[in-house]
Every structure is written in C-alpha cells, then in structure tokens.
Amino acid sequence: MIPHAFEYERPETVADAVGLLAGSGDGARVLAGGHSLLPMMKLRLASPGLLVDIGRIPELRGIRETADGIAIGAMTTHAEVAASEIVRRDCPLLAAAAAGIGDMQVRARGTIGGALAQADSHADLPAVLLALDGEVTAEGPSGSRTIAAGDLFVGYLTTSLAPDEILTGVRVPKTAGGAYLKFNRRAQDWAIVGVAAIVDGPGARIGITGAGPKAVRATAAEEAFASGGAEAAAAHAADGLRPVSDTAGSDEYRKHLAGVLTRRALEQAAG
C-alpha cells in the first residue's frame, strides 16, 4: 500500500494542466478526487511519474443551468451533484445515482469528471451518462471538443480521451424521471451490475454497468421495450453483454441480474 515515487503539480488553470500533461509524455496522470487512482498507486498497479492535481482549478467546479440542460464542472464532487437543487429538479436520475456512489467519504472527495474519465467497468456514472445521452467536454493541446457519452467509453478503464486531454465538464439534458438500480453485496460496494433507465414516451434508454469491460447502452432491450414493455426489454437486456466471472458472481448470474434490474429500473422509471 505504498506507491512508487512520483512528482506532483497543482496547476491553477486548465491550460496549465494541459501543458503539464503534454510536456511529460505518457507518465503523467490527472489527479481528480483520487478515489480510484490513489488506491491503484498504493497497490502499485499504477505508477505515474507525475500527478497533475486539478483539484484547485476554479473553472472546473460548479453546476449551472444551460438553455437545454445542466453543465457540471468535472471537479464537482458526487456529494455536490447529489445535493444540487438544479440537478435534483432537472435531472433527478443523476442526483439519485450520485447519492449512492461509494460511501460518504467517497462522495465527499470523488468527482463526476474523475469517475467518468476513470471508466471503471463497475462504476455507476457511466451507465447513467449513457442513459441520459449526455456528453463531456475535454480540453487538450489542440483545443477543446465535445464527446458524446456513446463515444467516451472504449474498453476496460479506457476512454477516448487522449493522454494529454483533460475531461473538463459534463453536460446532461434536462430529464424527468429515470431510475438507476445498483446491485451490490454491501451498501458501499461497486455495482456487481447496475442499470440506468429512462422511459421517454414509448421508448426507453438503458445503460448497463458491471456486465462487461465497459458500460454500454442496451440497444436490444431498448428496441424490445418499444414493442413489448419492461418484461420484453428484460429478456433482451443481456444481449451482447460479455460479463466476467469472479468472486462476486459468474457471467451467467450477471446476465441474469442485468435482466432483473432492467425490468425493475424500467418499471420504476415508468412509474
């Protein structure tokens, strides 16, 4: 539980942070809330030569209403998202999901941008962002760009962000209702499987985490929902999923859970 030696920088602007990343090659990592990266460093599973701490960059923090949605700075903590009047009113699914991440300590330090950039295969927010059809903004040496949720998650702990790009913000559309159901063994654990669902007229958008190397949209289930409702969607929830088997459960069980949680999340979202 003792990391390798590393350098540490705490820039005060995004531009400076990007400059530090670009100047240090592959050995730099962005430090956000640190609740995934620091444990990995302590286990010596990650050994960055430089940590670029973006925790004191004012422009990365805060929640504001936009014309059609909500813009959230990357360094906004889960606790702040969960408590935000704006998020609770205009995107209750995100507020509820943020309120259930980890435990109180994790929510006090962990950030929305950090969680999405980490892209843990059992994290809650990737499934939620997919269901919300949200997007993130990123800034790199060649400027800023917008990445749709569906294009962000590439594989296990991998996003489409470049090594010298920083996830700066999250945008979600104003969305009523929705449900995120996390199945875990203990209250503070990662999701074994988690399902986020939004029912929108006859259609639905469904994001699933924990059932493969990355969170995915359950497109077959979405199509089935449009014609056959929640039960039909549940029957197709595991289509195309590639869950692993580990000490928390087998691949077969995870597929089963994807179905159960999809039905329950859709029923709750529709209710």
Add this chain to the structure above:
Amino acid sequence: MAIATDTRNGIGESPLRKEDARLLVGRARFVDDVKLPGMLHMALVRSPYAHADIVSIDKQAALASPGVTAVFTGDDLKFAAGVPCASNPTGEMVHPARPPLARGRVRHAGEPVAVVIAADRYAARDGADQVVVEYTPRPAAIGVDAALRDDAPRIHEELDSNVALVLTHRTDGVDAAFADADVVVEHTLHNQRLIHVPIETRGVVADWNPASDDLVVYSSTQVPHFLRTFLAIVCGVSEAKVRAIAPDVGGGFGAKLNTYAEEFIAAAASRAVGAPVKWIEERSEAMLATCHGRAQDAHVQLAANRDGKVLAMRVHYVQDYGSYLQMLTPLISQLTLLMAPGPYAIPELDVKVTNVYTNTVPTDALRGAGRPEATYAIERMMDILAGELGMSRTEVRRRNFPTEFPFTTAVGLLYDSGDYHGALDRLLELSDDQETFERRREEARSRGKLLGRGLSTYVEVCGFVPSDVARTVLGLTPGGWESSTVRMHPTGTVTVITGTSPHGQGHATSWSQIIESELGVPFADVEVIHGDTAFAPYGLGTYGSRSIAVGGTAVHLAATRVREKAQQVAAQMLEAAAADIEFKDGAFSVAGSPGKQVTIQEVAFRAWQAFDMPEGVTPGLDETVFFDPPNCTFPFGAHGCEVEVDRETGKVKITGYIAVDDCGNVVNPMIVDGQVHGGIAHGIGQALYEGAVYNDDGQLLNGTLVDYLIPSAAEVPTIRTERTITPSPTNPLGVKGIGEAGTIASTPAVVSAVCNAVGAADLDMPLQPETVWRAIEERGAG
C-alpha cells in the same frame, strides 16, 4: 466475596469505558506512534509463488536503491530456532522447520524471503522491489483435497505425506447405536477460510541496544509475555534482557495470538544494523501473510430415534493447516473435536480430525477458534435432522439438551453449569409466534421476498485453561493461569497490573469495577496497566474469551488479599482484634461500634508508613496472585435470526436478530452487549460475506478489502441482546466469558434462516446472492 452493593461503578454497573477518551480523541498510542531516534524501517520481500525453490537472491540493485541501509536474507540473519508452535496435541507430532526468513524453499505466496532496511518506509518498499529472487516453481497443493491425493506435491520433507496430525476420540457403543437408530442423517459442512481483518494491522518496533545488549520490542500483539519468551528463544538472547510491550492494540481476533516471523526478523535486523527498526504491515500483507482462520470441513452422520433423541454422532473433520504451524495451529481443530457434540447429550461419539498441510497461509485461531466450526456442524445437522423427522427445529434441540449440571460429555469435558432450556425459552418468548410469522411471510411473498427464520443453540468453552488440562488434554507448552498485582498507593488510589493484554475488550474498565466492589476504592481511583513485560508479572495474554474468568479472577483474588492485609492493619489502628473488624463501603469498623472506623485509604497510608504495624505484618499493600482455574467455563445461549431474501436476485437482508446469551455473572453489561454485537457482526461476515479464495496456483484472488467483504454498519441489523444468568462455579466471580459467543452462535443462526427462507436443507457459506439465487431456482421456491 465482598461486593459492595451501593457503590456506583462496581460489578454489574455499566460505567463508560475508561479507554475510550484517549481512543476517541486520537491520543491512544499504537505501535505506529512509536518513533525512536535513529529509527530505520523495514520492508519484506515476499514469495510470489505458493511453492518454489529459491535459486538465488541478488541484493545488489536493492543496496544501490536510495535510502537503503541493508538487505538480509535467510543466510544473513541467524536464528537459534524457527517460528514457534506451542501446541503438540499428541506429544509426538512433528513440527516442521520454519525459519523466519525462508531458506531454500517457499511454501506459500507471501512467505518472507528477504528484508530491506532503509531510512523510511518508502525507500524500504522501493528497495524491496529491487531485490531479484530467482525461483524454480514447484507444483502446489491448494486445498485439502489436492494435498491428500497420492501424487500430491510433498510440502514438508520431514513428513511422509501432507497429513500433519490425526486425532481421534471414540466411545464403545457407536456402531451399535447406528445399527439401532430409526434414522441416520448425513451431510458435509464447510467452514470457509477467513481473514481476521483487525482495523490495526500488525506492526513492530524492535530496538536492540548494542551497548547493553538489551532488546525492547513494541508489537501489536495479544501475547506480550509469550513474545518476550519466544524472542529470547528464537533470537538467542537472555530473556531477562528482553522487554516486550503491547501498546494500544487495534483488534486481533486471534491473528495476534501469535509470534510472527516479522517480529523476529525486526529484532535480528535491529541487532545487525545497530538501530531501531520499525515495520508496519501493509493491508495487502495482512491479507496475504498474517495467519488465516477456519478452513475446515466436517463430514457428519447423526443416528437418531423418531422421537428426536440423538443416539450417536460420527464426524470426520478435515482441517487445512496451511503451509506451516503458527503458535496454536494444532489446537484449533482439537477444540473442534472437544466441542463436537455441542450443547447436546449425545451418548456415543466417533470423532476423527485429519489435519493437512497445503501451500497456503497457515491457519490459526480466529474469533471462536475451533468452537464455531464445531457449533456450525452440529447446529446445521440438528436442522437437517429436524427436517428429516418432520419435527420443529426447537423441539429436536430440546429433546437432546442435558438438564443436570455439571454435565460430563462423551468427549470427557465437564460443562460447569447451564440452563439450555431456559435460554431457548427466553428466545421463543421474544420471538413472534409461528402464526404471526407465517402471516408476515405471506405478505412478503407478495412483494417478491422470501422470509425465513433460523436459530442456533450453542455452548462453547472459555476460561482457558487449567494448567493440568493444558498439559494432559491439549498438549500445550504453557499452562493456563493468569496473574495480577493489586497495589494501593499511600494516597489511597490503586494500580492494577494485569497479565491479560486487552486489544479492545475494555479491561481497564472491568478490572476497575472489580476493585471498586472488592476494596471500595472508587472506580475513578483505579488505574490498570497491561501489556508491558517490564512492569507486569508474567501473564498469558488475552484470547479464547479467557480474560474475565481467569485474569479478572486474579484481580479479584489479589484485591481480596489486599483487603485481608488491610484488615489486620485496621485492627491495629482501631485497637481491636482482627476477627472483630467489619468491612463495608471502603471502611473498616469494629463490630458493634459503628462510629469508630478507618477508611481503606487511611489504612493504605499507615501501611506505607509502616508505623505501629501488627506483629508479623510487612509494610505496604501490594499483592500479586497467580490464579490457575480448576475448570474451563462453558457459556451458552440461543440466537434467533430472521432474513428477507429477494427471490429474483438471491440477496439476503437480515431483518431481525435476537441474542440470548448466558455468560454467568456480568461485570459490565454494556461491555458484554458490545462484545455480543461485535461477535454477531463477525459471524454474519462468515455466513454472508467473507471467504478467502485461492486459485489452483495458490494465488489469493481476493486480497483487498474491495473484494474480501467484511460487513459494515449497513449490513448489521439492530440486535436485541438478552441474557440469562447461570453463574459459573469455576471461579469466585461466577463469570464465564463473552468475547466469542456472538460469533459462534450467529453464523449457524443466519444460515439456518436463509435455508428456511428458500427451502434448502443446507447451503455452503458464504451465502452470496448467486448461491442463494441458484438454490431458489433449483427448488422453484417462491
């Protein structure tokens, strides 16, 4: 026994714990708080293989690493003996060699092969990564089945096979009883491998003074005196020059009822480098290299009559020892053997224990230490028998409870006192009747939930242990007594020096209550010292729920001697005969003349002055007692659990828990309740969450707290604690012990409830959601 009944914080009261103020405000002192001038830090190089030959160890790169002072291998640090084991049940058991640093061969992943000494722990860790060890891997035997195969890799060359020890106990009429029985039920129960997970990991600071050749060792241990003795033996130094200190210790659960390689390595390294050396175990190391517990299978047959009376029990326990013997490894399954029949009068017994070496971390005591295994096996079997007979689970138990105490079991133990029906009666009084429960069960079913209720009735053995039993029955190196000094100061306050070594149990509080009751000295005027061999008479430490029954009794007896001596001094002061002196509320008076009195504090001052002392009475009030108990104690009780199972996912939620425990007289009810709560949480952990998993290569698959799950506050239900009180005749306080009862009772109660919910005869722990879901699917329950 003189118990002052009108004092506020004597026996039976619940004063707040004296220990808590410094713990709560961060002013406790743990090993990691010890910082000595010139102190260096050590990190271990550990084997990545479960079984391998060490070909070479190259230290050069590590020695060149910044901050590194020295690198030692097993060839560099010389020890006079190996890591000790203090248990030899047959007297003829071979103890395989176990050098503190591996020499030539490693036998489990995580075994220390080299040590790096550096200026700080970061440099030490980086240096350890630079030590290049070349191994030739050997086939590994993981799990008892693999280790018992004819072609299994041999783990210890000293032995003919991987069987470490076989123990048996057989009465004469077993076969006849089975032949006569109406029914025979048979099942195999598994107690999975568990990890202790104390909040504070292990830690050592060793300070070998090169000028005086004194060795001071701070260690997070339950047994500082054993540590002193074994440091002397293993490091080859005079025991009189060794001082072992257990400062505040943040939990142990049996893991720290051990002396470990790292303690000897730190001492030897300190001698080699001429500076204090500190080692604080990383959590990953704690999972990988501190001993584990349980890892025992039980193949059981019960023979019974239709009326539920059990006639005979055959059981074959198979214990996974892991790769080496820890301090008490052989004792654990031996305790299972001794408690095999549980709280039942089973007349005929055939018990066999096969103990097996495997290429895994050694197993040893884990909260309950052998008794949870015995209890789990017999309790699950009583449920299975009830199912076979179509009898209620409570009734089949009642048919087999002994009613006359003391009760001699078919193993030969003498259960000191008990009222097993009384505890079960109390549990049923507090529980819903069956009709009410069935109504709630139907309501829950409409919500997709399956309700279940379970119970366990248990008896355990505590108060370890009469020294003659330690020798003749258990084959232990030490006896089982405990010591205490009670010292009154001139100004009337008291210091108690106890041989017990608390690590969360609250001895400073309970021992002060015993003093207040015996001497009338206010609770607040008593200080308790423990854990430092420089101050304390030899003590055997804290484990096996022994402290109150043996150590608490030693405190009581030493206080009694102080009072008796004070009475003689008081008689002189009051100019009366000692026989005419009465003692009440901390004051001596002459019978019939209540106005004339001296307080015990005034007597203490006079005894310090030693002016005008009675003939033959020496100065001071300072008494030391070594108490050797005449028998163990046998706490018992009945626990009930209710669960709600999600029928689609198999997830279990504990919705109700009632614990009725009988630990004899109670010194501090609040502390006893706390022990019961913690014990139940621990037992819930085994039932639902915990289980160390190795792959076939001997790699621990869940070696972090992200995947080795211990229950948190959210998973532990509100617990109703109740007591019956049946004093123990074994000691003058009438106490029994309570540290492990909750763990012993709760695991089978929870499993009983889940099996009841899903309609399964039995399920293997931990009852993960997938396990329960599959059981539901198989049975079409719900």
